[in-house]
Amino acid sequence: MSPHSASPNPHRTYTERRATAQAELTALDRVSARYANLRTVAFLAAVAISGFILADRLSRDWWWGTVGALVLYGVLAVLHHQVFRREERQRLYVLLNDRGLARLGPGWHEFTERGERFASASHLYTPDLDVFGQGSLFQLLNETATRAGEERLAAWLSAPASVAEVEARQGAARELAPRTDFRQDLCVDARTVAKEKADPSLFIQWAESSPSLTSIRWSLPLALILPPITLTLFILGQVGVLRGAWVWLGLGAQLLVAVLTRRTLKAMDDAVERGEQGFVRYAPLFERVEGQRFEHPLLRQLQSGLQQQGEPAVSAHFKRFSQLYSLIEFKRHQFHALVHWVTLWDIHALFALERWRARYGGKVRHWFSALAELEALSCVAGLAHDRPAFTWPVLEAQGPRMEAKQLGHPLLDAPVPNDVALPGPAHALLITGSNMSGKTTLMRAMGANVVLALAGAPVCAEAFRLSPLQVLTSMRVKDSLERGVSYFYAEVQRIKAVLDAARAADGQALFLLDEILLGTNTRERQLASREVLRLLLATGACGAVTTHDLSLTALAEEQGARVLNVHFRDHLEDGKMVFDYKLREGVVDTTNALRVLRLAGVPVDDPEAPSAS
Structure with missing residues (x-):
């Protein structure tokens, strides 16, 4: 190997x-x-x-x-x-x-971090493709230890990347996949820092904020001069050169400085404490990354951002920050007030921390961005490690295009694979079939794998080729009593959003529509569904539509049409419906709605069944 x-x-x-x-x-x-x-x-x-x-x-x-x-x-x-x-x-x-x-196995469904905070009902595909929430792609992939890493992974799953970005992530993840020790060490180092998932945003906010001690800059030279002078007065008083009372002059001046600077020093001290949140202990985490030998350019680029030429490594900067922060933590000591009075301790400590921030504060965001990128890459690598049967997609610049051999749903334990081909602009699959036969699952498999592929991850297929695509779905439309929106109007709004996005993407899109316009009568649904599909194909987008409306399948017969009719079927065995979930060309010639009702115990009659004589 x-x-x-x-x-x-x-x-x-x-x-x-x-x-x-x-x-x-x-x-x-x-x-x-x-x-x-x-x-x-x-x-x-x-x-x-x-x-x-x-x-x-x-x-x-x-x-x-x-x-x-x-x-x-x-x-x-x-x-x-x-x-x-x-x-x-x-x-x-x-x-x-x-x-x-x-x-x-199925145990990952019990993981508590499901990414609900990233879910949006108005997103163009995440609600329909189980990207976030229970049983989601995020729940399966997420092994981040910081909120920044979690946000980076969520961002990758929420928007497609360019060909160059995808290929770079693939190469980096391939290198990280067998490095289970490094990926777990990185996670353990981060989780050791804080019991809760660390959020660097407040620390970055503090690091990038404007100087806090400008108004008391005058106090720094006094803090350097007064304590030695006071000490000298004390020594001279002890040996009899000066009267002992002279030392109180120095102590009085220091007390005045401490009183005049107290409010400003406390404001900075509070800001540092709000932002720190355990990041003083991050030196070993960055040191772990700095000590690796990477080969892929993306990994080396991320690593080089933590080891800028001519400067100490980031881990050294965090060690220095830790040392400085320990000085201001002295405030918790019972003798802090006395020590500060005698030495003006807080002025020295906070001005030293201010100098650190002035020099490195502008770089902190970049440091944590590199770490977040590594965490997200480690999650992708973990999927590649855990699913060795998954394949790495091949990206093509020209599209829209999506072709898969033996495509399965990445969230199912034992998906039934099918071949799917959308080889170019304005190609579409019109999927018919009985209830529960696998129509919607196939479309979700198509969409979920495209999301994974354009995040830089491997996919559940034997082979997979695609171009950068904007995924657009309309599957789980819900009405809203609170907003006074009916199901039909909610569906119309969703279709309008899909059409607008397809036009904005110049046809570089994959649309996935499940039983559209169910909220209206049959005749209008037939006319409207046909027109919606034509409008989408006119943008150059490719995609798939499921339907029970067999009249819509006539689109495949129109001259110049690139619509292919495919279907799923079922059959009866011992009085039970059996599905093989295999995709076949052509239009389905059976339905099962009445059988489903009867099997559920609803006593409905089949009007086409021969009557008993």
């Missing part, structure tokens, strides 16, 4: 990695128990020695034994905390590999 080919056995990969993480976690649990016992012994030793001293059973010299026991307790506590952190990481590895195994 080449180093950049996807694993042929993802189940074994996840099983082995989970077993390794669980074994490490079990070993750490034993180490943690030992540290807990040793800490208890050290604490009890300190208590016992102190008790014996107070009871005059031991000499006062044994206080050093108490001190030693307490120091030992402190050292053990630090080491124990490190074990806790290692245990936390191993639990995350167990969780990630459990999720990997769940993704290989």
Whole structure:
């Protein structure tokens, strides 16, 4: 297997990695128990020695034994905390590999992050193609650890990319697919930073905001000069060169500076604290990316954005930020007010942080953008790893075009594959068939795979060729009592949006319409449906339409038409309807509405059935 080919056995990969993480976690649990016992012994030793001293059973010299026991307790506590952190990481590895195994079967439907916040009822395709929500593409793919990465993945699924962008993402994802260790390490590093999914937007907002301390810039030279002067006055007073009261002059001046700068310093301190949200601990995450050896140009480009020539790596900048932030965190110490008075501590700390922001604040957005891109690419790579039977689409500049061999729905565990061909402008499939035979599922399979393909992901097919397309759907139209919109008018609005978008895309679009204009009578539906299809084809778009209206199939017989009639069928076996979900050419010659009613227990008669004599 080449180093950049996807694993042929993802189940074994996840099983082995989970077993390794669980074994490490079990070993750490034993180490943690030992540290807990040793800490208890050290604490009890300190208590016992102190008790014996107070009871005059031991000499006062044994206080050093108490001190030693307490120091030992402190050292053990630090080491124990490190074990806790290692245990936390191993639990995350167990969780990630459990999720990997769940993704290989139906278990991914239980994942809680479904991307509902990205759903929009007015979007041109996401509501109809299960891009977000329960049982969605987002729920299947999402393995991001930051909100920025989550938003990048959602953006890729919500809008088609260019040929160059798609091919770049494909190449990068192919390289990342077998790197399960890196993808999981990246996720664990990010999730270790914060319990909740980290959102860098507030940190970026702080980093890009205007300087906060301009109005008290005068205080910085005083903060540099006054404390040494005050210290000198104190020393001279102690040795008798000056009167001791002179030191109060320096302390009074420092108190005045502290009072005059208090409000401005607090405003900046509050802004930093709102934006920080754990990003002081992001250095290891960026260091992980910086330490990789990538081959694909996109990955190297993203990495180079974190290691600009002639400057320290981004991880070094975050380490420096962490150091500076720890200085302002001193405000939580009980002696903070005294230390600030004597040294003007907060002025030094916040001006140092302001200098960091002035130098690097404009680059923070780019750093997190590169990280978000890597997270989204890792999600695409994860799909390629978990679905080795999926294929990488071939992109063509000229279109519209979508041709697939053995196309299946990417969200189904065992989809029935079908060949689909829309080889050029104004080509359409007119799909007929009985209820539940697979018409709508086929269209959703077409749309979902195009969405995946134009996000840079592999698709559920044996072969797949397409051009950049704007996907346009009308499948799950809903009326709105709140807005006073009937089903028919809601459907008309949706069709109008599809037509407008097809024209705006200059025909570079794929339309998918399911049983349109059901909210009106049969005659008007036949006329209107035929005209809607003609208008769409006139834009040059290609697509598919499902219908029970067999009169619409006459469009395929018109001169110059590029409409192909295809259908699904069913048959009875032992009194039950059986579907094979295979697409066939031609118009369906059977229906099953009455049979469905009767099988459901509704006593309807078939007017065409021969009557009993």
